[in-house]
Amino acid sequence: MAKALIAGELSNGAASQQTLELITAARSIGDVSVSVAFSGAPGISAPSVPADRIYVLEHDRLGESDTATFDAATDALTALAKETQPDVVLFSRSDSSSVIGPRMAARLNAAFAQDCTAIELNGDAFVVTRPVYGGNANARFKLNGSGPHVISLRPGSYEAHSAPDTTSEVIHFDPAPHIGDSRSTLLRTVQEAQEGVRLEDADVVVAGGRGLGGPEPFTQIAELANLLGGAVGASRAACDAGWIDHSSQVGLTGKSVSPRLYLSFGISGASQHMAGCSSSRNIVAVNTDPEASIFGDARFGVVGDFSKVLPALISAVRDIS
Ligand SMILES: Cc1cc2nc3c(=O)[nH]c(=O)nc-3n(C[C@H](O)[C@H](O)[C@H](O)COP(=O)(O)OP(=O)(O)OC[C@H]3O[C@@H](n4cnc5c(N)ncnc54)[C@H](O)[C@@H]3O)c2cc1C
Incomplete structure (x- = not known):
């Protein structure tokens, strides 16, 4: 054995x-x-x-x-x-x-x-x-x-x-x-800011990418995540642009998540991003480009502009919660 x-x-x-x-x-x-x-x-x-x-x-x-x-x-x-x-x-x-x-x-x-x-x-x-x-x-x-x-x-x-x-x-x-003497000396500890559920443990992740066009829509991403009891994720492009903190990055060089629902807005689905979320039970993608590769991994997809779909979804979730 x-x-x-x-x-x-x-x-x-x-x-x-x-x-x-x-x-x-x-x-x-x-x-x-x-x-x-x-x-x-x-x-x-x-x-x-x-x-x-x-x-x-x-x-x-x-x-x-x-x-x-x-x-x-x-x-x-x-x-x-x-x-x-x-x-x-x-x-x-x-x-x-x-x-x-x-x-x-x-x-x-x-x-x-x-x-x-x-x-x-x-x-x-x-x-x-x-x-x-x-x-x-x-x-x-x-x-x-x-x-x-x-x-x-x-x-x-x-x-x-x-x-x-x-x-x-x-x-x-x-x-x-x-346990021997430590060979390291702790100089300072930086606590990662975290509100709500931890990204890696979340049952629902609502993620945004470069297609959001700026930092402002992340307020709506966070609102939807909050309504669904989930956490906010992001592509590296969005993090690199400074729209959201790198602690939210999902992917090869970010965090790995496997929620029941991964809702993505304006993310193309590059392999390095999918490396961190492809084991999600259900991926839902919203993207204006019908050829975006994320649709190949998504269970449901909306070919459309996030700026129309996201507020509509927030309002629909509000109505049923
Ligand atoms: C070594 C290495 C490691 C990497 N690690 C990671 C990683 O950990 N995580 C990660 O994410 N990336 C990582 N990357 C980067 C990765 O290759 C991609 O560049 C990145 O994921 C692209 O992010 P994005 O999908 O947000 O942006 P883009 O590829 O630019 O896609 C934006 C998407 O938004 C859509 N869009 C545009 N406007 C709208 C709109 N109004 N409404 C809806 N959709 C819209 C577009 O059609 C497009 O598909 C890594 C790259 C390398 C080389």
Whole structure:
């Protein structure tokens, strides 16, 4: 039986959506024993999840999301992996996993595969799928060696595991003896401004692109997102133009989202943009150009001017809410 260790994340005290996606990914491998590690400041309570085992790692330096935490988390998770000898360690792709994952792999003398969209076990070998060439092609990589392999999966690549929580064992693993002095010094923390639901977690994303022609229509984009209980997204062109903050950028060099509804206005659908949203359950596109490539990905499309469609949609949603 293969063993998977998941680097779990907490969101408001519960397992994050991304952690549940990793559980689905691990279960899809086949006959696998799944462990989830939750790290945090002393006193964290680890939520129950559909896994065989939960490891709880408590330490002062695991409490914050900063560079010192990344050092401590690398030390702690590496020690846990050395002790439990999983075949595969799974992270959800994020800023922190991009720092911790490769360092952990180096210390374990293991392969690190980042931003994968699928994982499978082919005989004894793990094979991962990874989008390449700006999302225009998928490459499959066989990971050599016996592992543990360290893999980060793109958020939204798997459905969140919805089985009832069945954790049978909770084990407290003391990371203190393994956490060394931090080699990083935190100079300052900049809190990303955020109102409402987080873009990556949103069930509905309303996104705008260069076709909006300026920053003003983003007020209406935000209004619609608000009415639908969603978040605002944007193309890189709109962010680069300074119409909206880069934290809203969706795509290859932005955030990956997989909402139930992705509503786009004035976005052409370049592969680098779609790399961040093509796993959305339903894409609805509004664009004046009937040849815009986003219509190839959209479930519903409106060939029309956003300045007419957007206010009409806002008013229709108001009427029914
Ligand atoms: C290495 C690399 C990484 C990249 N990463 C990203 C990324 O992460 N995210 C990203 O988005 N891009 C990324 N890009 C840029 C990407 O290639 C595109 O340039 C960008 O997505 C285009 O943004 P857009 O669709 O808003 O603009 P455009 O391509 O200019 O499209 C604007 C669209 O608006 C339509 N339109 C015009 N007027 C109206 C109107 N009144 N009503 C309705 N529709 C209208 C037009 O028909 C057009 O289709 C990357 C590029 C590179 C090279």
